[in-house]
Amino acid sequence: MVARGLFVVFEGGEGAGKSTQVSLAAERARALDLEVVTCREPGGTPFGEAIRAALLHGEGTSARAELLAFSAARAALVDEVIAPALGRGALVLCDRFTASTVAYQQYGRGLEAALVEHAIELATGGLRPDLQVLLDLPPARGLERAGAASDRFEAERLGFHERVRAGFLAQAADDPGHWLVLDAEAPPEALASAVWSAIEPRLPRS
Numbered sequence: 306m307v308a309r310g311l312f313v314v315f316e317g318g319e320g321a322g323k324s325t326q327v328s329l330a331a332e333r334a335r336a337l338d339l340e341v342v343t344c345r346e347p348g349g350t351p352f353g354e355a356i357r358a359a360l361l362h363g364e365g366t367s368a369r370a371e372l373l374a375f376s377a378a379r380a381a382l383v384d385e386v387i388a389p390a391l392g393r394g395a396l397v398l399c400d401r402f403t404a405s406t407v408a409y410q411q412y413g414r415g416l417e418a419a420l421v422e423h424a425i426e427l428a429t430g431g432l433r434p435d436l437q438v439l440l441d442l443p444p445a446r447g448l449e450r451a452g453a454a455s456d457r458f459e460a461e462r463l464g465f466h467e468r469v470r471a472g473f474l475a476q477a478a479d480d481p482g483h484w485l486v487l488d489a490e491a492p493p494e495a496l497a498s499a500v501w502s503a504i505e506p507r508l509p510r511s
């Protein structure tokens with residue numbers, strides 16, 4: 306896959322403020338006349354949005370089936386949106402990607418690492434983010450900020466969310482060159498500046 310653009314992913318637990326940071330980064334990039342494509346997981350394609358509804362608001366299923374459903378939605382998003390945009394040289398800003406699968410399905414649900422890795426490889430064809438921004442905060446604070454549980458994941462116990470957080474932090478610690486870890490409780494504008502300082506030097510030069 307020839308990727309000429311820049312692929313930046315925002316990760317974190319519930320109530321971390323990812324979507325605000327995606328919008329603020331998109332605003333800065335558009336002010337520079339860059340082509341910006343924003344997306345969120347699960348979803349971002351008609352097929353993926355249908356899977357999203359089942360995953361977040363359906364009855365629930367086995368952890369293995371859940372892993373494959375997230376992966377199917379991701380394959381559609383990569384094929385239909387992300388890879389074409391990167392091929393055009395765009396800046397792609399995505400709210401969640403593969404690190405969420407490791408954090409939620411592996412650390413949270415307890416699926417084997419090898420199985421999760423295999424599903425990720427299948428869904429992405431090896432496409433990896435250039436930069437992953439982790440908006441980190443204690444789950445109790447995040448859940449409080451998110452308000453009343455609005456989907457199956459938010460309704461999980463605190464212990465689940467603690468494992469998810471540990472999963473994100475472990476991934477960032479393993480690959481510091483591709484991660485920016487920020488305190489999600491900092492003011493949104495300060496976070497946006499820190500994010501932009503990490504994106505700017507990575508932008509493709511024409």
Ligand code: TYD
Nearest residue numbers: 318319320346347375401402405406409458
């Ligand atoms: P969403 O409403 O987008 O949550 P948030 O606003 O917190 O991003 O719901 C997505 C949920 O799906 C979220 O709880 C995390 C979960 N998820 C996984 O469990 N695995 C995954 O691979 C992805 C992408 C998301």
